[in-house]
Amino acid sequence: MANIQSLDPSASPLDYYGGELRRHREANGLKQGQLGDIIFCTGSLIGQIETTKKIPTRDFSERVDAALGTDGVFSRLVGLVLRSQLPTWFQAYADMEAKAAYISTYQAQLVYGLLQTEEYARAVLATGSPEALDSLVAARMERQRILERGRPPLIWAVLDEAILHRPIGGREVMRKQLIHLLSFSQQRWTRVQVLPFEAGEHSSLAGSLNCLRFEDDPDIVYTEDVISGHMTANSDTIREAALRYAHLQAKALSVEDSAALIRRVMEERYADRSQPDERAVA
Numbered sequence: 001m002a003n004i005q006s007l008d009p010s011a012s013p014l015d016y017y018g019g020e021l022r023r024h025r026e027a028n029g030l031k032q033g034q035l036g037d038i039i040f041c042t043g044s045l046i047g048q049i050e051t052t053k054k055i056p057t058r059d060f061s062e063r064v065d066a067a068l069g070t071d072g073v074f075s076r077l078v079g080l081v082l083r084s085q086l087p088t089w090f091q092a093y094a095d096m097e098a099k100a101a102y103i104s105t106y107q108a109q110l111v112y113g114l115l116q117t118e119e120y121a122r123a124v125l126a127t128g129s130p131e132a133l134d135s136l137v138a139a140r141m142e143r144q145r146i147l148e149r150g151r152p153p154l155i156w157a158v159l160d161e162a163i164l165h166r167p168i169g170g171r172e173v174m175r176k177q178l179i180h181l182l183s184f185s186q187q188r189w190t191r192v193q194v195l196p197f198e199a200g201e202h203s204s205l206a207g208s209l210n211c212l213r214f215e216d217d218p219d220i221v222y223t224e225d226v227i228s229g230h231m232t233a234n235s236d237t238i239r240e241a242a243l244r245y246a247h248l249q250a251k252a253l254s255v256e257d258s259a260a261l262i263r264r265v266m267e268e269r270y271a272d273r274s275q276p277d278e279r280a281v282a
Contacts, residue, residue: 007051013080018050020077024068025050039063055085055135058142082142085135089228093210096220096231097153098146102213106158106195106204106248110168111177114144115157115184115192120177123169147190155190158248161197164265175270178262185259193252194261203247211241 009019025035025046032050033043041060048054056064061074086094097103097114105112110124118141125136146152159181167174184190195202210222218233221241232238253261 012052013077013084014052014055017056017074017077017081018052020073021046021056021064022050024064024070024073028068035064035067038067055138056081057138058082079142079145082135082139085132085139086143093222093229093231094143096212096222097143099214099217100153100212101215102154102156103210104156104158104213104245105208105210106160106245107163107208108160108204109163109166109208111159111163111181112155112157112210113140114147114155115181115190116140116144117173117177117180119173120168123173152189156193156249157191158193158195158245158252160195161261164194164262165269167269171270171273175266175272178266178270181262182259182266185255191255192258192262193249193255194258195248195252196261199251202251203244209241209245211238211245 007015007019007022009016025032028035030038031043032046036043036046039060040063045054049056049060056074056078058075058078061078064070064074065072083091083094103114110116111120113121116124118137121140122133122137125140126133129136147155164178168177181192184192207223212220212222214220219238220231220233221237222229222231224230252258
């Protein structure tokens with residue numbers, strides 16, 4: 001007789017997801033391999049997700065809902081599962097970020113998480129917790145779903161020019177990331193400015209900061225150090241952060257000039273070397 005691992009659905013969102021997947025699968029009279037055949041994956045993967053050894057993806061969850069007729073149960077659960085994979089110290093900020101009406105961020109080292117491509121995010125996250133890389137990347141991509149809402153938060157990002165030059169993940173990853181940043185110039189809800197090297201000293205030399213505004217709640221300022229994050233709604237801190245951010249915006253290039261700089265750096269540093277040089281003479 002097979003040794004069936006017992007589950008405690010109350011242990012975590014992932015345990016609950018696994019328990020519900022097993023319960024609904026068995027209620028439909030399906031073995032793991034049979035369900036796998038229906039949704040185009042292996043029975044082993046089904047078993048690993050049921051026993052919390054693998055993290056489900058949104059695509060997997062949607063296919064399970066369709067196969068088992070669960071009316072979106074797993075598509076709704078997977079958001080909680082992926083959110084739970086974020087570092088514990090970051091989860092509170094992610095919850096507030098998802099509720100914010102306006103996000104203003106200055107980033108000194110990296111593209112803001114909501115604006116990262118999957119490849120860029122993977123290269124960044126691999127430097128910290130490579131053993132949990134897939135789940136961390138999935139969680140970061142899940143955060144970005146707030147941008148797909150009918151009324152997403154307004155995001156104003158000031159990025160230090162150093163971010164454009166730091167080759168995270170290599171040339172191709174950076175090229176795609178800069179193309180992605182340029183794509184936001186076509187969107188109503190997101191604006192990107194670059195703080196150029198020529199700006200010299202500025203009001204946030206100490207590091208990055210995020211300011212969140214809400215429809216009905218007090219503003220929040222969020223900062224990070226090497227191993228944790230810090231949120232505050234202290235009015236004096238909010239006022240100081242707002243002043244510093246205003247100075248950053250004043251020193252940054254305009255949205256249009258920022259796009260031109262991003263495009264120039266992309267072409268000069270991260271050109272697609274697979275394409276023939278049109279200037280070459282036969």
